[in-house]
Amino acid sequence: MKDSIEALIELQSIDDEIRGFLLTREELAVNQKRLAEILGRMNDELDDKRSKLDEAQRFYNERQGDLQHDGERLTKAKSKMAGVTRTKEYAAMQREMDNLRKKYSEDETELKRLNGAIDEYKTAIAGQEEKLAELQAEVRKEEATSGDRLAELNREIDAIESRKTSVHGRLDDGLLRRYARVLARRDGKAVVGATGGKCLGCSMKLPPQLFILVQRAETLQSCPNCQRFLYFKPAEEA
Numbered sequence: 102m103k104d105s106i107e108a109l110i111e112l113q114s115i116d117d118e119i120r121g122f123l124l125t126r127e128e129l130a131v132n133q134k135r136l137a138e139i140l141g142r143m144n145d146e147l148d149d150k151r152s153k154l155d156e157a158q159r160f161y162n163e164r165q166g167d168l169q170h171d172g173e174r175l176t177k178a179k180s181k182m183a184g185v186t187r188t189k190e191y192a193a194m195q196r197e198m199d200n201l202r203k204k205y206s207e208d209e210t211e212l213k214r215l216n217g218a219i220d221e222y223k224t225a226i227a228g229q230e231e232k233l234a235e236l237q238a239e240v241r242k243e244e245a246t247s248g249d250r251l252a253e254l255n256r257e258i259d260a261i262e263s264r265k266t267s268v269h270g271r272l273d274d275g276l277l278r279r280y281a282r283v284l285a286r287r288d289g290k291a292v293v294g295a296t297g298g299k300c301l302g303c304s305m306k307l308p309p310q311l312f313i314l315v316q317r318a319e320t321l322q323s324c325p326n327c328q329r330f331l332y333f334k335p336a337e338e339a
Contacts, residue, residue: 103318108271109280109330113292115265119258120289126254129247136240143236147229154222161215168208175201276321283328293324294334301334303327 178201182194269277283291293302295315300307305326307315315322316333323330 102320105272105276105321106318106330106332108268109276109292109321110332112265112268112272112280113290115261115268116284116289116291118261119265122254122258122261126251126258129251129254133244133247136236136243140233140236140240143229143233147226147233150222150226150229154219154226157215157219157222161212161219164208164212164215168205168212171201171205171208175205280330283323283330287327287329290329292330292332295324295331296334296336300324300327300329300331302329307331 175198178194178198182191182198185191185194272280280291287302290302293300295301295307295312298307298309298312299305302324303326305324307324311322311325314320315331318333321330
């Protein structure tokens with residue numbers, strides 16, 4: 102039975118190693134996903150800025166056409182006004198000229214505003230493109246590094262799995278199934294030490310007779326509370 106206890110302790114140690122490698126592998130995958138999501142958001146923001154720039158540029162071109170048209174109307178009105186002799190007609194032409202000047206001034210103001218907005222969008226886009234290029238370079242570097250690390254982790258996991266298979270051969274099928282059940286139910290910990298009369302898995306105070314049996318290691322014992330397999334662990338090692 103002592104051999105079974107030792108095999109279970111070794112099996113738990115192997116599963117702890119595997120879990121550590123799997124967590125590292127998962128962290129690498131999560132980090133890659135996070136970087137990809139950041140890239141996606143930055144691309145979306147860049148597309149939105151480019152779309153707004155295109156819209157502002159179209160609106161600017163339209164207003165520029167309006168300004169040119171108003172300027173032509175103003176020039177014609179001035180020319181026509183020079184030939185007006187009647188007071189009533191002159192007053193009407195004067196009002197038309199005032200309206201055209203006002204419209205021309207408003208178009209000029211709008212063009213200046215749009216030009217400022219276009220410059221802001223161009224500056225923002227240039228800054229975003231620079232940041233995006235830097236992040237893309239970082240992602241490529243991270244992917245290369247992560248790819249190497251993932252390959253290394255997979256090799257290490259495969260090597261550990263071969264050790265695990267070897268340990269399996271030292272335990273009967275019923276015990277392995279029981280171990281697997283406890284492992285799944287107890288957060289990856291099926292074998293724990295017992296020190297000072299306590300289970301180190303759930304901290305429950307063990308019955309004195311049970312703790313004596315664990316210390317003797319002549320029979321396989323488990324915690325009445327958490328069902329984990331128990332082995333004696335001296336206080337100085339706990």
